[in-house]
Amino acid sequence: MSPRVRLGLFGVSAAVLACLFVWALTGLPQFGAFQGEYGRILNSAAGPERHVTNVVSAVTFDYRGFDTLGEEVLLFTAVMAVALLLREARSGDERRADAVRSDVVRAVGLFAVGPTVVMGLYVAAHGYLTPGGGFQGGVATASGLVLLYAAGRYRAYRAASPKTLIDFAEGTGVGTYVVVGLAGIVVGGSAFLENVVELGVKGTLASGGTIAILNAVSGLAVASACVLIFHEFLEELMTAK
Amino acid sequence: MSFLPYALAAWLFFVGLYGIVTSRHLVHLVVCLGVMQSSTYVLLLAIGYRTGKKAPIFTSGVPTKVGAVDPVVQALTLTDVVVSVVASALILALVIEIWKRSGKLCRCSAPPCSAQPAISCPHGSTTSSRLRSRQP
Numbered sequence: 001m002s003p004r005v006r007l008g009l010f011g012v013s014a015a016v017l018a019c020l021f022v023w024a025l026t027g028l029p030q031f032g033a034f035q036g037e038y039g040r041i042l043n044s045a046a047g048p049e050r051h052v053t054n055v056v057s058a059v060t061f062d063y064r065g066f067d068t069l070g071e072e073v074l075l076f077t078a079v080m081a082v083a084l085l086l087r088e089a090r091s092g093d094e095r096r097a098d099a100v101r102s103d104v105v106r107a108v109g110l111f112a113v114g115p116t117v118v119m120g121l122y123v124a125a126h127g128y129l130t131p132g133g134g135f136q137g138g139v140a141t142a143s144g145l146v147l148l149y150a151a152g153r154y155r156a157y158r159a160a161s162p163k164t165l166i167d168f169a170e171g172t173g174v175g176t177y178v179v180v181g182l183a184g185i186v187v188g189g190s191a192f193l194e195n196v197v198e199l200g201v202k203g204t205l206a207s208g209g210t211i212a213i214l215n216a217v218s219g220l221a222v223a224s225a226c227v228l229i230f231h232e233f234l235e236e237l238m239t240a241k
Numbered sequence: 242m243s244f245l246p247y248a249l250a251a252w253l254f255f256v257g258l259y260g261i262v263t264s265r266h267l268v269h270l271v272v273c274l275g276v277m278q279s280s281t282y283v284l285l286l287a288i289g290y291r292t293g294k295k296a297p298i299f300t301s302g303v304p305t306k307v308g309a310v311d312p313v314v315q316a317l318t319l320t321d322v323v324v325s326v327v328a329s330a331l332i333l334a335l336v337i338e339i340w341k342r343s344g345k346l347c348r349c350s351a352p353p354c355s356a357q358p359a360i361s362c363p364h365g366s367t368t369s370s371r372l373r374s375r376q377p
Contacts, residue, residue: 025251028288031247031290032291032292036311038313043308056297059313071324075323075324075327078327078331082330085331086334086338130300135319229330233337
């Protein structure tokens with residue numbers, strides 16, 4: 001197909017799609033006037049029911065916790081697929097020189113590693129209290145580790161994130177989510193992902209019941225997934241000729 | 242002006258789609274897919290917005306009487322972001338495989354990008370060679 005035909009075909013189909021899009025938008029509520037009852041009820045119920053202050057986390061890890069389990073499994077599957085595609089018998093072990101040569105960049109970058117990791121852990125730990133959560137904090141923590149490579153040495157980065165540990169952490173993060181869910185059936189005796197832990201005092205770190213646990217294990221899963229993906233791509237770069 | 246967030250979502254979607262259709266480079270295609278996916282974030286957050294309301298985080302400093310925007314679409318957006326990131330990673334892994342097997346990442350007839358997976362693709366040289374071959 002020549003580019004011109006392709007573009008013409010796209011023009012026609014995009015026009016049709018745009019019409020459907022506009023038609024669908026006319027059925028949506030006016031911007032700023034959304035009246036969804038589900039969200040409104042959750043906003044007023046999450047605090048008293050689950051003792052959390054961040055309702056988004058309550059939705060993610062409790063009210064729609066089963067969806068998040070699906071998301072975790074998807075994350076796990078995608079990361080495994082990346083590893084399966086890229087982690088093959090690599091020929092040669094040519095290690096390229098570290099990318100950073102400037103001492104200033106190295107010093108500032110390495111200085112930022114600690115604060116970045118601490119900030120990531122902070123965001124993850126307070127996920128059910130303030131804006132943030134396991135997913136966001138996990139990514140921030142992983143980026144701190146990646147900074148170790150970007151500003152420092154490849155060897156230091158490898159030493160800080162051994163592959164077996166990261167693989168283990170990834171599996172543990174997703175597996176614990178399922179275990180906590182099953183605990184709702186076995187211990188709680190009612191439903192999958194039913195809360196089985198003391199709800200605690202609202203507004204403190206010891207609150208939220210299973211939300212706190214699921215938040216933490218999601219953070220672990222996401223952080224190790226990011227590091228694992230980065231690992232695989234970096235290995236490609238290092239062994240490429 | 243209330244339609245602007247929806248218009249932005251539509252713009253991101255169609256710009257990304259246009260990029261995918263006209264893309265000549267596989268990495269460029271993944272970036273376009275990312276632009277397209279970001280339209281769903283804008284759309285979801287725009288739907289759940291309530292004018293004058295706060296974020297759905299009820300710490301002691303926030304007066305609860307003001308009310309908050311919809312938390313469900315925000316949780317959906319969170320899922321959306323995570324999924325799009327790992328999907329991009331998976332596609333990029335496939336791109337690496339393609340590059341390893343065929344030695345090229347772009348739809349160029351000439352062999353310009355065999356040695357290194359460069360982002361830019363010398364379109365000019367291929368079109369000019371095509372034009373030259375047309376001449377008798």
